[in-house]
Amino acid sequence: MPFPQAVKSITAFLAIACAFPAWSAWQSVNSDSAIRFISIKKNSIAETHHFKQFSVRVNDSGKVDVEIDLTSVATGIDIRDTRMQEMLFLTDKFPKAVLTATLPDGLPGSIVVGEMRQFKMEGKLALHGQSQVVTLHCAAIKLNDNRLLVTTTQPALIQAEDFELLDGIGKLQEVAGLDAIASVVPVSFVLTMEQVNK
Numbered sequence: 001m002p003f004p005q006a007v008k009s010i011t012a013f014l015a016i017a018c019a020f021p022a023w024s025a026w027q028s029v030n031s032d033s034a035i036r037f038i039s040i041k042k043n044s045i046a047e048t049h050h051f052k053q054f055s056v057r058v059n060d061s062g063k064v065d066v067e068i069d070l071t072s073v074a075t076g077i078d079i080r081d082t083r084m085q086e087m088l089f090l091t092d093k094f095p096k097a098v099l100t101a102t103l104p105d106g107l108p109g110s111i112v113v114g115e116m117r118q119f120k121m122e123g124k125l126a127l128h129g130q131s132q133v134v135t136l137h138c139a140a141i142k143l144n145d146n147r148l149l150v151t152t153t154q155p156a157l158i159q160a161e162d163f164e165l166l167d168g169i170g171k172l173q174e175v176a177g178l179d180a181i182a183s184v185v186p187v188s189f190v191l192t193m194e195q196v197n198k
Contacts, residue, residue, distance in 0.1 A: 025196050026108065026148065028056035032192035035068060038155075039075075040182035049075045056191055062103035064123065067096055083175060088168035089128065097127045101136070108193075111142045118153060130163045148193040155186035 036050045053069035070089040073081055085091040101123030111117050118139045125134045134156050141149045160166050160183040173181045 025060060026058040026193040027196055028054070029147075029192040029194050030054065033190060035187070035189045037158075037185050037187045039185065041176075041178050041180065043180050043182075047075070049073060056193065058103065058108070058193065062105075062107065064099070064101040064103060064121075066099040066101075066123075068098075070095055070097055080176075083172055087171040087175070088165060090168070094128050097125065099123045099125045099134070108140060108142070108148055111140060111148070113142045113144055116141045125158075125163075127158075128163045128165055132162045134158070143192075146195045150189075150191045150193055152188040152190075155188045158185045158187055159183065160185065 030053075033054075033056070034050055035054055036048055038046050038048055040046045051068050051070070051072050052074050053072035055065075055067050057065045059065075071085055071091045073084050073089070075081055075084065101121050103121060104119050107117065107119060116139055118137075120135065120137050122133055122135050125132055136156055137153045139151055139153050143149055160169055166183060169181050169183055173179075
């Protein structure tokens with residue numbers, strides 16, 4: 001390649017690199033995000049709860065890592081929060097729930113600003129000393145060059161039996177004087193994800 005042409009090629013490459021800086025990851029903006037679950041008691045009374053502390057990260061290969069601090073469960077009633085921690089989640093032994101997954105090829109880089117992309121992915125959820133595969137149905141909307149909004153399009157249904165949580169549910173039911181607490185728990189999320197520099 002002649003020298004002048006080589007210089008032009010290098011200059012063009014540097015211009016592109018400056019216009020599109022290297023990004024290595026996405027992380028959740030927790031002040032604009034939420035992870036929620038629904039409990040159903042007495043077969044007909046549904047209540048929505050959430051977790052105050054969690055982190056969601058996506059690396060440059062599309063690997064997703066979610067960590068939820070189970071001691072941050074928030075039901076709106078302090079004593080119920082404590083009971084869930086001590087009787088259901090056993091947070092002294094299992095303080096976190098961890099989900100790992102991989103995004104479909106092309107996500108999130110191929111989404112343009114203003115576009116919504118629906119997708120499905122399978123992940124492995126580690127909870128209460130057990131690990132199970134869960135399916136997540138999601139939609140992602142690119143808000144600007146550096147932010148995505150990712151939300152569930154339908155709740156993920158977590159079976160308490162799969163994570164050996166039935167005994168804990170029984171204890172909660174007994175201490176609260178309830179005749180029933182559902183063992184299937186719908187979980188949903190709304191996440192604002194922001195790119196972070198290398």
